[in-house]
Amino acid sequence: MTVEEQNGRDDDLVAAEYVLGVLPAEERAQVSRRIDDDRAFARLVEEWEARLAPMAEGFAPVPPPETVKAALDERLFETAHAARKPGLWESLAFWRGAAVAALLGLVIVGGLALNGSGWRPGEQDSRLRFVASLTHDDSDVRYLAVYDDATRDVALSHVSGERPQGRDFELWAIEGDEPPISLGVIPSGASVHISLSGALGEALRRGAVFAITAEPLGGSPSGAPTGPVVAAGDLRDI
Template sequence: MSIADDSGPEPGSDEMIAAEYVLGVLPAAERQAATRRIEAEPDFARLVDQWEARLSPMAAAYPAAEPPASVKAAIDGRLFAGNRVQARGVSWWSSLALWRGLAIASLAALALYIAVPYLSPQAEVSAERYVASLAPTGSDVHYFVVYDARSQDVGLSHVTGARPEGRDFELWVIERSNPPQSLGVIPVGQSVHLDVADAVRNKIEAGAQLAISLEPAGGSPTGQPTGPVVAAGDLNSI
């Protein structure tokens, strides 16, 4: 197993604010403040330009499309039917922490996506790449995962949730109805990597599920999850 601790933008830093500005996830007031900084601070304006240059090639890969009017109507119906948002007061939809968490997860994925061509400039990026957002399951643990089938590497970005002292998080792949297969204990760090053993490489495919369980230090003693599942999500090809 190889480990690489590559720190991404720190929450609240100019780097993060610039990236969030380009992604369009800043709240209105913060976006206005960032716009003023672009006009007044050349260093911050350069950061924004750098993030636009990094992210614009991804947008170019997708042709423009006009969604049907029914899409917005359906979304509005689900979000605001019966004035549920107003009735509940400050809902989770309006939670800054939620959107910041999602923005951090998105940035982690983008950082991994962008880094691959630069780390291996002579190699073509494999078409066989998968992503999964391992969302909390009865916990506050959230990881974003990118799997590169070419290099058999699993990259994990830690979004939220701390492991209890003396315990470890272990990553599992679940293929159809087969028993879970361990991908290894997740090292401590914001951005870490796991090499995938030959025996489980063919288990990782689009539609398979990844899950994280809380285990004793060093991992499960039985070869199967022994502790609670704290996060899970499906793999999707990109």
């Protein structure tokens, strides 16, 4: 067995031990950091999660007490909580939250502004939206893309993978055998936002796919992709 084979085997076993849960705290912490940094290793872990997952049938469901959800809401949505009090509009936290929501192309549903829990079935489900998970086997670049047909916004959430030095990521829509259409260079940041023309919106509704390529800074000089595809994915409606 070569050193490389031995290392590969060890990685696979460490992944298995991590998933099974038998490692001591320090080793678990190390492995957990490695999952964040090393995509190939993360894949081994995920394969073991999938393999052992059927055993999870053995966990009997137990409804948690109502107090848990109330405490959770307080922990997560202090801003929503504050909505019932005066002074919200001066609250920095609220505006920060609102700015993030706006970046994601979200409509802040009635709940936040009105009473903090105002969900009504079906209320917000009529909008046509598509989601795509953009990935590629040869790279660790991952984006979650959400297209909102009503506003023709593409919200991109950066999940993992850095752009190579001196390159930009460019987003493309590809419909069938047509040449890819550039949607522009993806701004850097965790959540970014690109607006589309009406024609492109129709292409997406007809089932175009998204792809991301690495291009020279400022985007492809020719208007057609020149760099390798680092991530791609189909759109599905949600």
